[in-house]
Amino acid sequence: MNAAVTLAPWGPADLPLLERANTPEMTAHLGGPETPAQLEERQERYLRLVGAGEAAMYRIEVDGTPVGGIGYWQVEHDGTPAWETGWHVFPEWQRRGIAGAALRLIIRLVAARGERTLLVAYPGIANPGSNALCRTAGFTHRGSGSMPWRGGDLAFNIWVLDMSPLDLDARAPDLDERFDEGVLDETVWWPYYLAHWSSRERAAARYSAAPEGLELRIDRDTSPWSPEFDEGNRVSHLQTGQFSGPLGSPTGQHRFRDGLVVREAQPERRLHLPRFGVIEARMTAVRHPDAMVAFWPIGFEDRPDDCGEICIAEIFGSEIDDTGGWVGVGVKAQHDPRLRTDFEKIRVDGDLTAMHDYAVEWTPDEVRFFIDHRWVKTVRQTIDYPTQLMLDVYEFPRADGERDVAALPHVLRVERVRTFPPA
Incomplete structure (x- = not known):
């Protein structure tokens, strides 16, 4: 992938990108497409959470062309404050390393904030691409789970990236x-x-x-x-x-x-x-x-x-x-x-x-x-x-x-x- 992968802040005019991603192919691991009303609610939620500082959402762009979306938002993981991340890349842009490049950029942004030391992701168990991406980005697999989602059950893997600082206070050098x-x-x-x-x-x-x-x-x-x-x-x-x-x-x-x-x-x-x-x-x-x-x-x-x-x-x-x-x-x-x-x-x-x-x-x-x-x-x-x-x-x-x-x-x-x- 020689083209420049960049992130641009998600804005009020980006609802068409959610609509473009709302296909059976793109939502196969998420329980299927959402209704138009659900998409509008999702768009409003993105903007609301971003405005409150509880999330950061971005367009993924290749040389200025939107090719998908990625972001992170506040969650708790096993009782610890964390950020959760998720992403999508349109089918015609997949298998070019774009999602990996975008995830590396998100990791840099989360690390620079310094507020929470855990980044988590929950890709579907049947989604090999996203699970492989978590592994290659340095996340640790911490098991799996399931939850009700869009009228069915969503089975997912749990991936955790520990960004805590190096603590040597209790260790003696050799x-x-x-x-x-x-x-x-x-x-x-x-x-x-x-x-x-x-x-x-x-x-x-x-x-x-x-x-x-x-x-x-x-x-x-x-x-x-x-x-x-x-x-x-x-x-x-x-x-x-x-x-x-x-x-x-x-x-x-x-x-x-x-x-x-x-x-x-x-x-x-x-x-x-x-x-x-x-x-x-x-x-x-x-x-x-x-x-x-x-x-x-x-x-x-x-x-x-x-x-x-x-x-x-x-x-x-x-x-x-x-x-x-x-x-x-x-x-x-x-x-x-x-x-x-x-x-x-x-x-x-x-x-x-x-x-x-x-x-x-x-x-x-x-x-x-x-x-x-x-x-x-x-x-x-x-x-x-x-x-x-x-x-x-x-x-x-x-x-x-x-x-x-x-x-x-x-x-x-x-x-x-x-x-x-x-x-």
Whole structure:
């Protein structure tokens, strides 16, 4: 779906959109069409609830063309205040990813309100498309139910998206790295970026550790770390593990392109390999179009399929502006056939070059993502193997081959990195 999916506030002139959706095909999972009087009452209810602040209703538009509707409204779920959401997309616009895009926009709007931490949906049990959409949007299935509806019984599934903030007050970390000893603790950190695809000399980090925290740095004389496989990319990086095969083999962590072979044998390092729990970094971004910072645990990969990536934060300097910027979060399958990539960019207001907290809460069933302890995304997938932390700043080459040396060094500042065992 390349066209722009947007939401426009539902208005007094939108009754024809309800009428267009009131067909046997569109209402098959809702007990059938409504009468004209019922549609008029529904339209009046939408406008009344929106005016009272108890709901928000929208047209779904594709490049300005109305293609359906979506909204959320106040309910209680198991005695807890919540928002309920529902949607429809006209048949000729279905199977294009439009409903999924609209639901992601609604989730962002609900999360930004911060008033209620639960979003619920009750699609019909016989509606496979809407149930699949809830699952892929990060909702948790919490059972099913039925109720009288339009002269019959409506059987529905219960889906819940928990948007509660990250609470660490009662939890003790098993790693609380402040980088304040003046030297890097190499029982935790391996200061080389995927050196098996290059060499320790080329992949060595430029860094300093001081009471103010860690600085990872790309300097004027920093060379591309692996020109054979990664062109002119420069990086300064720490990781908490190292696994790769013998010289000349294709075995190694983060197989980021085809044709990789080990160029320098590396010692195995199992330093700090969390599996479930909370992983958090407090760090800054770099506002420069050639730079990117990231914090992304990856599978230790001693088994080839155990290679998925949990991208806690990926921030391109080109995507930072005067009022905020975009932070990439989510799961990347890489070469793990059990995973599907579920990654998106979250708009964050404020100065991203100042310190912010980026974290995940990882369980056997899901990964919840947080920025400054505020929930931003849930990925409902199972990642059940140890991961190593990957912390880095990149400088990407320009098409003309020139570098902006006046802007160097590019510096990623990290105040702390913490991990917490499962609750």
